[in-house]
Amino acid sequence: MFMPKMIENILELQCHQKHSKPISAIRLGQYISNEKRLYCEECSKLNDIQIIPLTLAVELSKDSIEKKLRKFQNLFVPLYDLLLKLQSHIFELKSQLFKNFHELEIITEDWINFIQVSEQQITRYSLFDELDQLIINQKQTQYQIDEKIINDYKNVNLQQLTKVNSTLVQFKDFTNKFRDCFKIIIEISKQHKESQLKSKINFQDNQSLSDQLVFQKSSYFQSKKSIPNVTSLEFSKKVTENMLQFQFKLLQQSFKQQEECNAFAINHNNTILLAALNNSPLFSIKIIQMSQQQEKQENKDASLNLKVIQILEGNHDNFVTTLNFFSSTPMRDSFISGSSDTTIIIWSPTTKQNNLKLFWNPLIKLFGHQSIILCLVLHHEENLFISGGSDNKIKFWTSSIQQQWFCKQTVEEHSDKVYGLSLNDSGNQLISCGNDKQILVIQNSNNKEWDVKQKIKILNIGFRISFITNKLFAFQPSSQAYLHFYELNSFGEFVNTEGLQVKGVDQCCDCFFPSVYIPLKGIMLLKNGQNINIIQFSFFSQNWGCQLIQAIEFETQKFLQGRIYGTISADGHFIVTWDVQSKQIQIRQQRMMI
Template sequence: MQKVSESNIKKEYQRKVNECIENVQQAVENSFKNIDAKLDELLNYEFKSINIIAAQQQQESPKINSNILLNFQDDNFQQQICQELTSLIEIKIQKEVQNKKQQHQQLIKETETQWENLIKTNDSQIQSNNNSQIIQQSSTLIITQSNLKPFNYQLIPQNSIKQDQSCYAIAVNKDFTILIAGCNNQIKVFEFIQGILKQVQVLSEHGKNIHTLNFMKGSDHFISGSVDNSIIIWARNKNNQWIFQQKLNGHTGSILCLLLNKNEDIIVSGSHDYQIKFWQKSNGWLCSQTITDHTSTVYGLSFNEQQNRLISCGDDNIILVIEQLELNKQWIVIQKITVEQFGCRLCFIDNNTFTFYPYGKDYINVFEMNNSNKQYIKTKDIPVKSGNIYDNSLFPSQYIKLKCILVNKNGQNVSLIRMKQNGEFMIEESIDFGTRNLFGYMTDDGQYLITWDVKSKEIQIRKYQEK
């Protein structure tokens, strides 16, 4: 772990000292005319009286020098006040600097071991981030993990709603008041009314099945991707109705996966046309770049925590690691990982770790960054139930940071896997739906798991419960 530079601490506190001194000097100069008469009157007292007063002040506050008044001279009284105050401020702040340094060093010492176990540090990342912020994030995550308990997700029967049409994509808004489902070529909008899920609107702009849905958290918008090769931006109007806002055309194959960055000014799309497209928000949305390194269908996409890297997987047994350049903000492929079996799902855990689920296998691969060459390599496997049955490409993997839960569909099962403090993974629950035709989504806070499967033909909601 790279420790905070002592010289940087000194520079920062010296800057604060100088700033404080300048402010005090300015205040003294501005108010000198107002107190001049009082100070002259004070200086006309006999020195004996002054010494008595000074002695009394020293008894009440030993930190104040009682001889200050005796050292002042009439001819340069204002300057001497500033000098004396400067001396006092510097002594006080020097002590504060020393205390802060000791506290900071102690904090580093206490968290260093836990931090090294939690994350294999990427040196280039540390150089570009504030070290104290990294320590704070590490401590917060460690505290969060230590408070986590075993859990399961319990079905809420009253919120299940019958849905005969296939629902390939599901999403919920940030305050869990609206649920949308891609039912064949329609988007059905549901609201939670007095705790019960009720359908309120149907949107029919897409010509073919809808495979992906994403709500925006900073505005009343969501995006949809379809087999008709298009992406649509939807907005809510003043009448509380969802309306078509913009259609993004450019792909020549089905849209299978969509991502939004945290700033919600970039959309990334993966398609059956082998392409990954970046859509930039300006006056509307425009395609700003296309990645063409895949040689078959693109099934999965995931951003890292820092949002400067993207991973993708497809039907070509390749995982792409794509990075955004600082200078021109263009995205470039920095690593191609060849895997033995193609996969449909992958998910960043943090900046240095991601998971990849090989198609039909009974394990999930874990990839971690090698600190020496900054390349991702497979380091371990997580055993899961799959039955080695034919799967489908929808229902993307998610990592819920607040609860340290990885959500992964494998065959007819949904595995809920907890990342432990030592970096190991443990399956907390595996839900068997009895069918591979299973689609769903977990809310960002990990409170609700929402699914549709062909066996129950229901949109089902399960709630997080600690044991």
């Protein structure tokens, strides 16, 4: 297992006199630099000092290292062999467990189907058939029961009970396999004590190691669900074919913005950009017109002109943290601003006489939060939006027919700040993450109250969370190496199943600049530390895959890390950012890679 491997290449070594001849001898003695130990034949003739042949020096060194290796081999080889055995037992246990659970699922599913079919057979009847039976059996005090159904019921019950029992009995075999695993662990423990190796494992304080153990994966992976008649290679090929090759390229059109911009929003047709300035005491919102002129050559950058058409000032008493555009009529081009002054303002556009330009005015100011508003999402029907804040509350705001907005419900299940919110495609499920190290899954099943359906405990806080589909969402632990994925299982609960390595590990971060998933393009925009990760998803049958296609890194001093803010347009065509290093509002455009 252990073989000596010399780092130096003898043929590349040169004597200290630079004679360009092979090294033939080594000088002994203390306090001599490595270079002055090397002698060629010519050096040996010129000096009358204590030297030994090179071959002897190499042999002595090799003997010494082999003695050391024998000691280490006695220590490591038995452990290595035991670990291989342990790994083999674990794989067997895993395989058998999955097989048995799968069999139990099939048995119970067939059993339930039989009950449902039997119920339909019993409950469905014909009025005329029943009248005939009444006439024929009018002297009887009760109806005859169909003996065939009863017999079938008894037979199926017996068969399924036998199957379940035989499968459950197999779990007893695991006792021996578990015992074998424990024997190996005990043997390793004995070796550990005998070698007097002292170590302390702290699982909770070593999350980065935990991430590596749980998510040791490449940047591309496939989900574990099986596809009938489709091999892993075929699935991988399908996913790769479905993934378009593109990147986001920085456009020349940008402008200086000295004040920090904590929030951005782009309207439905990419003609209006909102930027929230942290410029005390005005706390402005800049409204910027985006006018595009497409180049004639295919796949060329659009010529983009940016022009400030209005500045909204003095409406918020502290900096704006969230911006969201309405995209549907009748609220189209209206927008919502949430602020660290605890208020929410809905802004409505108007046009002046003989002027087609839009101008925005506050429509309504909403109060309810008791601290900074940190996140806000708008329902796709645009009759509801949801906010979360430093007061640990999630508030549901709805509108009446007269477009009067009010707080309909408050969920107070978080015990600390609420950092991130996301609604699923159907609009009936909300997920949230916060500073209390838990994810809430909140369900609206009757179009009335929203109820907490599931609480997921996590090891690290996270600022960003996004639904990908109704059955899949992504959560990014703050400044960690892996993006976590949660899938809906057969019990209706989300469980952590996969991980994707992203950029931004061990870099400072904050909760502004929420993650966004664009279903139209199948891409996700994810800030992590000083990086913006662009992740592409592909779906095939019951499976899905994803890969990190681009990471945009913003350089800055360490104490300023994480101060990158931005958004992506609804069509996934433009990414807008502001960073503390450049102090510019920059725009990147999606470009196909030829």
